Amino acid sequence: MVASNAGEMAVLSSEEMVYNVVLRQAALVKKELKSRGDLDVKPDVVLPGTLNLLSEAYDRCGEVCAEYAKTFYLGTLLMTPERRRAIWAIYVWCRRTDELVDGPNASHITPTALDRWEARLEDLFQGRPFDMMDAALADTVGKFPVDIQPFKDMIEGMRMDLRKSRYQNFDELYLYCYYVAGTVGLMSVPVMGIAPESQASMESVYNAALALGIANQLTNILRDVGEDARRGRVYLPQDELVLAGLSDDDIFAGKVTDKWRSFMKNQIKRARMFFDEAEKGVTELSAASRWPVWASLLLYRQILDEIEANDYNNFTKRAYVRKTKKIVALPVAYAKSLISPTSREPSLLEKT
Numbered sequence: 001m002v003a004s005n006a007g008e009m010a011v012l013s014s015e016e017m018v019y020n021v022v023l024r025q026a027a028l029v030k031k032e033l034k035s036r037g038d039l040d041v042k043p044d045v046v047l048p049g050t051l052n053l054l055s056e057a058y059d060r061c062g063e064v065c066a067e068y069a070k071t072f073y074l075g076t077l078l079m080t081p082e083r084r085r086a087i088w089a090i091y092v093w094c095r096r097t098d099e100l101v102d103g104p105n106a107s108h109i110t111p112t113a114l115d116r117w118e119a120r121l122e123d124l125f126q127g128r129p130f131d132m133m134d135a136a137l138a139d140t141v142g143k144f145p146v147d148i149q150p151f152k153d154m155i156e157g158m159r160m161d162l163r164k165s166r167y168q169n170f171d172e173l174y175l176y177c178y179y180v181a182g183t184v185g186l187m188s189v190p191v192m193g194i195a196p197e198s199q200a201s202m203e204s205v206y207n208a209a210l211a212l213g214i215a216n217q218l219t220n221i222l223r224d225v226g227e228d229a230r231r232g233r234v235y236l237p238q239d240e241l242v243l244a245g246l247s248d249d250d251i252f253a254g255k256v257t258d259k260w261r262s263f264m265k266n267q268i269k270r271a272r273m274f275f276d277e278a279e280k281g282v283t284e285l286s287a288a289s290r291w292p293v294w295a296s297l298l299l300y301r302q303i304l305d306e307i308e309a310n311d312y313n314n315f316t317k318r319a320y321v322r323k324t325k326k327i328v329a330l331p332v333a334y335a336k337s338l339i340s341p342t343s344r345e346p347s348l349l350e351k352t
């Protein structure tokens, strides 16, 4: 859990609880910076004869990443070899975690299976990986200052998905989005690195990373309303549905009405606010990490435009970004990635 005790849980909003994890990850990075002087990658410390196995494990993570997320994989190729393979290892762990509740064996997954997955996570953080893919992640978390909490929280998100199919308000939905996606931002930044010339505070960069995860997940939810409803799930905040004069039945009926359009406009507006928040942090990342992050942000954000272009029919039409638009986004992302913390106007992050 995010909060350390039940008393805290009663008073803190989801946003406040999540911010505690941001502070924890930022503090870990600061501590490492203090003790090591910089965050250059630690040299390989592996048992004699196992170096090849480790590099094969990383290669396999790269193959999985290439298969599931081709565009993103291309982006990672721009990173330094150490960072690239570390991101692959994190990607594979996240994908495997997601597959537990979303994949072909999902109907057999029990809370006990998730407990076992968490025990495995703890083992790998202590240098005792269970299989080769875990070994790649164990190596990564030994080399980069990555906190275990976001990983545990992602598993908590999968538990939440097992026990809950409705979200009463945005506070509840925000917590779910943090668990399954905001966590990815917190896991990735310590590997992608912050530009040495950045003046922004560590916390503000982690906040932007968190915002990108939330924005992506909100977009994912808005894109998949129909698909999720067919699985009996409604991720949209119940209180906001009621305020708009809508109910679950309207979602199951799947008719695009003016009420639905107006409801969706507000949901899209909120997702865009999270993307705006995230944009403020991308420039602060180390140069080679900016391109894949800009690409991911611009591509995922465009799904919202496609929902609008589909006249808000997210019941039977899946919004997606066409290949031509994807290809156009890549050089745009590249151009944005050339802007470094020193070559642009002071950002809001620095003014506050």
Ligand SMILES: CC(C)=CCC/C(C)=C/CC/C(C)=C/CC/C(C)=C/[C@@H]1[C@@H](COP(=O)(O)OP(=O)(O)O)[C@]1(C)CC/C=C(\C)CC/C=C(\C)CCC=C(C)C
Pocket: 072, 087, 090, 091, 094, 095, 098, 180, 181, 182, 184, 185, 186, 188, 189, 205, 206, 208, 209, 210, 212, 213, 216, 217, 220, 278, 279, 281, 282, 285, 292, 293, 296
């Ligand atoms: C450069 C980059 C994007 C790095 C992140 C790489 C990484 C470790 C990705 C893991 C993604 C993953 C498998 C998450 C598991 C849970 C899940 C599936 C979440 C949803 C992703 C969308 O996937 P998809 O469209 O395939 O959905 P379906 O399963 O098909 O329905 C999510 C919507 C969330 C993904 C969240 C991110 C990629 C977080 C991005 C934030 C950063 C990389 C931080 C950037 C830093 C700053 C300062 C802005």
Ligand SMILES: Nc1ncnc2c1ncn2[C@@H]1O[C@H](COP(=O)(O)OP(=O)(O)OP(=O)(O)O)[C@@H](O)[C@H]1O
Pocket: 068, 069, 070, 071, 072, 073, 075, 216, 292, 293, 295, 296, 297, 299, 300
């Ligand atoms: N260009 C990109 N750069 C960085 N991350 C990306 C990029 N495209 C997608 N992602 C991330 O990779 C994951 C999977 O993406 P998704 O399945 O939507 O697209 P894709 O598999 O890359 O699409 P395609 O295979 O058609 O290129 C998501 O977490 C998404 O945020």
Ligand SMILES: [Mn+2]
Pocket: 068
């Ligand atoms: Mn996908």
